Amino acid sequence: MTEPDLATGLRHEFAGQLAAEDKLPAEWRAAVEAVPRHECTPAFYVPNDAPGITTYVPITPALVGDEAWLRRVYSDETLITQFDGRDIDWSAPQPISGAAPTSSSTLPSLVVQMLDVLDGDDESTVTEYGTGTGYSTALMCHRFGPDKITSVETDPGVAGRARAALDRCGYAPRLITGNGLAGADCTAAADRTIATMGVRGIPWAWVRETVPGGLIVATLRGWLRSLGLVRLVVEDGQHATGRFIAAEPGFMMARQQEAPANLGMLPADDDGKTRETPHGPGVLRMPDSGFVAQLAMPNARTFDMAGDDGGMRTYVLDAANDSFAVLSRDGDGWSVREGGPVSLWGEVEQSLALWHAAGSPAATEFGVSVEPDRQRIWLENAADGPSWRLPVVPGS
Ligand SMILES: C[S@@+](CC[C@H](N)C(=O)[O-])C[C@H]1O[C@@H](n2cnc3c(N)ncnc32)[C@H](O)[C@@H]1O
Numbered sequence: 001m002t003e004p005d006l007a008t009g010l011r012h013e014f015a016g017q018l019a020a021e022d023k024l025p026a027e028w029r030a031a032v033e034a035v036p037r038h039e040c041t042p043a044f045y046v047p048n049d050a051p052g053i054t055t056y057v058p059i060t061p062a063l064v065g066d067e068a069w070l071r072r073v074y075s076d077e078t079l080i081t082q083f084d085g086r087d088i089d090w091s092a093p094q095p096i097s098g099a100a101p102t103s104s105s106t107l108p109s110l111v112v113q114m115l116d117v118l119d120g121d122d123e124s125t126v127t128e129y130g131t132g133t134g135y136s137t138a139l140m141c142h143r144f145g146p147d148k149i150t151s152v153e154t155d156p157g158v159a160g161r162a163r164a165a166l167d168r169c170g171y172a173p174r175l176i177t178g179n180g181l182a183g184a185d186c187t188a189a190a191d192r193t194i195a196t197m198g199v200r201g202i203p204w205a206w207v208r209e210t211v212p213g214g215l216i217v218a219t220l221r222g223w224l225r226s227l228g229l230v231r232l233v234v235e236d237g238q239h240a241t242g243r244f245i246a247a248e249p250g251f252m253m254a255r256q257q258e259a260p261a262n263l264g265m266l267p268a269d270d271d272g273k274t275r276e277t278p279h280g281p282g283v284l285r286m287p288d289s290g291f292v293a294q295l296a297m298p299n300a301r302t303f304d305m306a307g308d309d310g311g312m313r314t315y316v317l318d319a320a321n322d323s324f325a326v327l328s329r330d331g332d333g334w335s336v337r338e339g340g341p342v343s344l345w346g347e348v349e350q351s352l353a354l355w356h357a358a359g360s361p362a363a364t365e366f367g368v369s370v371e372p373d374r375q376r377i378w379l380e381n382a383a384d385g386p387s388w389r390l391p392v393v394p395g396s
Pocket residue numbers: 102103104105106111129130131132133134135136137152153154155158178179180181196197251252253254255256
């Protein structure tokens with residue numbers, strides 16, 4: 001087989017395998033079979049499987065050979081193409097650890113799941129935020145036609161490579177380099193809006209630039225964890241409402257919304273007031289209670305550190321108001337030392353109580369309402385069920 005034949009064969013095999021696993025909606029099969037993902041991912045990193053700190057290893061045709069490279073490309077894997085916002089020197093790529101991925105070709109099964117939820121038809125126009133490698137853009141070009149697609153990428157280097165890749169794939173959609181939180185500067189609103197980077201709240205520009213009755217599919221996330229995938233219907237240019245449709249995935253955060261590098265001042269050992277609490281730090285790590293804790297403390301971050309007595313403590317710090325909570329073991333239970341203007345752990349306790357009272361529903365039972373000046377996640381009903389505010393994205 002020549003290399004193009006090999007790529008075509010592997011691509012069809014891959015589509016067949018995704019379909020057999022029920023991970024490829026029928027409407028997207030032709031696109032997955034047609035779009036040459038290898039043109040979007042000429043070189044990439046994948047995490048290795050070794051225990052301990054995650055190390056990413058480079059995969060290029062020169063390093064592993066054409067066939068092994070193509071087999072990785074046509075597999076259900078996320079292929080990382082950038083770390084820490086810096087371009088990779090592909091002349092001598094080395095394993096990387098201790099770095100955060102900032103651009104990738106997303107897991108194909110997830111891309112097609114999102115595209116399926118987007119529920120477009122032959123006439124649909126789509127605005128995408130997070131062009132990345134251009135692979136999802138290319139799938140949409142195949143399905144809807146390049147003249148119906150606008151895609152926005154914030155990183156100029158990433159955007160340039162995506163443009164070249166899409167050109168090699170034979171597609172010329174409208175590509176914009178800029179901060180997608182401010183919208184796509186479209187003259188006409190799109191029927192569908194999709195984002196493949198995580199956002200702390202839905203940028204108002206996305207609602208403004210989606211037609212009434214149109215859909216927005218995006219992932220919400222906080223600084224503690226991802227909240228999940230949401231699908232919103234734009235009602236009338238003043239509201240968009242919808243639901244979480246999956247508690248996963250966790251997309252990389254929009255660049256402009258990454259947590260500040262500096263955690264700020266750590267509380268001294270005698271700062272704050274100590275009391276008992278029914279909840280230890282485990283609630284932050286469990287999927288459903290972690291979701292509720294993220295809602296309760298939208299600006300918080302957490303880390304563990306040993307105290308002077310050798311006991312492990314969990315610090316929870318709020319970057320916005322300098323409130324803190326420090327959790328430590330207290331006999332068989334837990335105590336919390338809190339300080340600052342807001343009782344951070346008190347907010348978590350209260351939110352968990354509301355959630356328990358509602359029967360501890362999964363993330364997919366929560367709704368989302370977006371208005372120009374406030375956004376809320378709610379339970380039971382939007383009007384008077386328990387609700388939590390999301391940070392409203394400034395400048396959009
Ligand atoms: C997971 S990757 C996108 C994957 C892509 N859809 C694909 O199939 O290859 C997320 C991308 O979002 C971009 N991004 C982050 N913040 C952004 C913003 N504010 N506006 C537009 N793009 C952004 C990142 O630079 C990154 O390339």
